[in-house]
Amino acid sequence: MTNNRRFLSIAAPLALLISAQAPRAAEQGSWDGAWTGSLGNVSAISVTIANDKVVDYSFRGAPIKIVYDKVADTKVSFGDPDHYRVTLIKTSGTTASAKYHDRTGYSTAVLTRN
Numbered sequence: 001m002t003n004n005r006r007f008l009s010i011a012a013p014l015a016l017l018i019s020a021q022a023p024r025a026a027e028q029g030s031w032d033g034a035w036t037g038s039l040g041n042v043s044a045i046s047v048t049i050a051n052d053k054v055v056d057y058s059f060r061g062a063p064i065k066i067v068y069d070k071v072a073d074t075k076v077s078f079g080d081p082d083h084y085r086v087t088l089i090k091t092s093g094t095t096a097s098a099k100y101h102d103r104t105g106y107s108t109a110v111l112t113r114n
C-alpha cells in the first residue's frame with residue numbers, strides 16, 4: 001500500500017506536467033496562419049496554411065494556383081510541378097526560411113507568421 005501511495009504521489013504531478021505541455025508543443029509546431037515575406041527582397045509573397053494544408057499562395061498580390069502541398073512538423077512543400085516549387089523550413093514558432101524554384105532559377109526569403 002505504501003508503494004501505491006508513493007507511485008501516485010510521483011505519477012500525478014508528472015501527468016499534470018506532461019498534459020500541460022502537450023498543447024504548448026502542438027501550438028509551437030503548427031504551421032497554421034498567414035506567412036509573409038519578400039522573395040529576393042523584391043517580390044512580396046504570402047502563404048496561408050490551415051489544418052495542415054496550404055490554402056492560399058500569393059505572389060506580388062496575385063493568387064497563384066497550388067497543385068500539391070505537403071505539411072510536416074518543420075517543413076512545408078507546395079507548388080505546381082510544371083511552373084514552380086516552394087519549400088518552407090521553420091526556424092522558430094513565427095519565422096521560416098523559404099526557397100522558391102521556377103524555370104528561371106532560385107530565390108530565397110524569410111517569412112514571418114502574422
